[in-house]
Amino acid sequence: MEHYYQPEIECASQEQILAWQNERLVKQVRHVWDNVPYYRKKMEEKGVAPGDVQSVADLHKLPFLTKDDLRDAYPYGLLAAPMRDCVRIQSTSGTTGRRVVAFYTQHDLDLWEDCCARAIVAAGGTADDVCHVSYGYGLFTGGPGLNGGSHRVGCLTIPMSSGNTDRQLQFMVDLGATILCCTPSYAAYLAESIQERGLRDQIKLKAGIFGAEAWSEEMRQDIQNKLGIKAYDIYGLTETSGPGVSFECSAQTGMHVNEDHFIAEIIDPDTGEVLPEGSKGELVFSSITKEAFPLLRYRTRDICVLTREKCSCGRTHVKMCKPMGRSDDMLIVKGVNVFPSQIETVLLEQGYPANYQIIVDRVNNSDTLEVMVEMTPEIFSDSLGRVSEMEKGLVAALKAMLGIYARVRLVAPKSITRSEGKAVRVIDKRKI
Ligand code: DLL
Numbered sequence: 001m002e003h004y005y006q007p008e009i010e011c012a013s014q015e016q017i018l019a020w021q022n023e024r025l026v027k028q029v030r031h032v033w034d035n036v037p038y039y040r041k042k043m044e045e046k047g048v049a050p051g052d053v054q055s056v057a058d059l060h061k062l063p064f065l066t067k068d069d070l071r072d073a074y075p076y077g078l079l080a081a082p083m084r085d086c087v088r089i090q091s092t093s094g095t096t097g098r099r100v101v102a103f104y105t106q107h108d109l110d111l112w113e114d115c116c117a118r119a120i121v122a123a124g125g126t127a128d129d130v131c132h133v134s135y136g137y138g139l140f141t142g143g144p145g146l147n148g149g150s151h152r153v154g155c156l157t158i159p160m161s162s163g164n165t166d167r168q169l170q171f172m173v174d175l176g177a178t179i180l181c182c183t184p185s186y187a188a189y190l191a192e193s194i195q196e197r198g199l200r201d202q203i204k205l206k207a208g209i210f211g212a213e214a215w216s217e218e219m220r221q222d223i224q225n226k227l228g229i230k231a232y233d234i235y236g237l238t239e240t241s242g243p244g245v246s247f248e249c250s251a252q253t254g255m256h257v258n259e260d261h262f263i264a265e266i267i268d269p270d271t272g273e274v275l276p277e278g279s280k281g282e283l284v285f286s287s288i289t290k291e292a293f294p295l296l297r298y299r300t301r302d303i304c305v306l307t308r309e310k311c312s313c314g315r316t317h318v319k320m321c322k323p324m325g326r327s328d329d330m331l332i333v334k335g336v337n338v339f340p341s342q343i344e345t346v347l348l349e350q351g352y353p354a355n356y357q358i359i360v361d362r363v364n365n366s367d368t369l370e371v372m373v374e375m376t377p378e379i380f381s382d383s384l385g386r387v388s389e390m391e392k393g394l395v396a397a398l399k400a401m402l403g404i405y406a407r408v409r410l411v412a413p414k415s416i417t418r419s420e421g422k423a424v425r426v427i428d429k430r431k432i
Pocket of ligand 1: 092093135141142143210211212213214215233234235236237238239242243244300302322323332337
């Protein structure tokens with residue numbers, strides 16, 4: 001039998017959902033107009049005032065927001081609540097040196113945790129479960145989001161964070177974890193480690209909630225078979241609070257968007273035109289209940305399709321397919337967002353020429369990142385010892401910018417193939 005965390009909301013009629021959206025959108029537009037000068041200016045530039053937005057049908061009149069706006073308004077420029085009402089930030093990579101910072105009031109945290117709780121209950125979670133959270137904790141939203149949702153459901157929550165696989169497996173066995181929350185690639189790695197160590201019989205997992213990066217149906221089958229669990233997808237982004245913008249139900253055919261909090265649109269990424277249901281395009285979200293950091297018409301750059309077909313689980317909220325790619329060049333490596341422009345910023349800052357190549361691969365279910373950089377002729381003529389020292393320096397600078405390890409290979413000047421058209425900066429060898 002299907003279980004819901006908030007059945008009256010999750011299974012509300014479409015008319016009811018639209019009524020909530022209409023009312024909340026009007027209020028939210030007024031809220032940003034009154035409290036965020038940056039927003040007011042953008043709206044004025046587009047010639048739209050709060051009175052022009054009376055319902056969801058008027059949403060298209062509002063300007064889009066992008067990561068560039070977050071960079072320009074960094075850090076406090078989009079804050080819509082007094083700082084004394086804010087209790088938390090979370091953060092993710094920006095396109096260059098400036099990170100995206102999202103703010104939360106206590107109310108925002110409560111609603112976010114509700115969204116994550118819906119996902120956990122949809123995956124079969126109850127107060128009897130032991131929920132093992134291996135998403136990263138800290139600035140990343142994965143750990144704190146699922147941790148909060150797990151508390152709300154009443155699961156015994158294990159805040160493992162990522163890394164230290166041996167300790168992860170030991171806790172999983174000793175405490176009898178039944179639900180695993182982590183990135184799909186880490187789940188695949190854990191599944192393999194469990195097989196290798198012959199621990200399968202001692203593992204009590206029944207479900208996994210995996211997201212933050214793209215994963216295929218084949219990968220789902222593989223994880224499900226190896227661990228003997230049902231694997232559910234979960235989607236979200238820091239800008240709209242984190243995981244739990246949408247989540248999968250028992251049907252496992254796409255993720256229900258929490259439409260009482262987010263209005264989803266699909267647009268043509270080139271023209272910005274809103275596309276009809278069922279079309280493939282860029283996903284845009286408006287958060288209509290957030291107090292501190294309410295983004296309206298935020299362009300996610302994720303390419304997706306929305307459908308309102310009736311779902312066997314009984315939920316009525318619109319479903320999005322697994323994201324099918326991006327309309328920008330963001331890579332997700334080990335669950336961390338990486339922009340080639342961040343890497344270029346580091347290289348130029350360190351005095352290297354902009355001749356580089358980024359190579360991403362997946363070895364034993366784990367992502368690897370390598371940056372190949374041409375040396376200047378001066379460095380090239382230096383001793384080998386000096387070159388390896390410079391490589392180390394670059395590894396550290398990249399780690400500081402990206403938060404993850406990237407292998408660095410300094411190569412001879414002019415050895416990276418020049419392309420006649422656009423430079424090929426990224427070689428992604430992963431088959432997702
Ligand atoms: O990845 C939030 C999250 C944490 C989601 C834990 C799910 C689980 P960001 O670091 O801001 O936030 O990255 C957001 O990650 O725009 C997508 O491109 C990608 N992404 C997130 N979930 C999925 C998913 C978190 N289920 C960016 N499938 C988004 C594919 C995903 N891509």
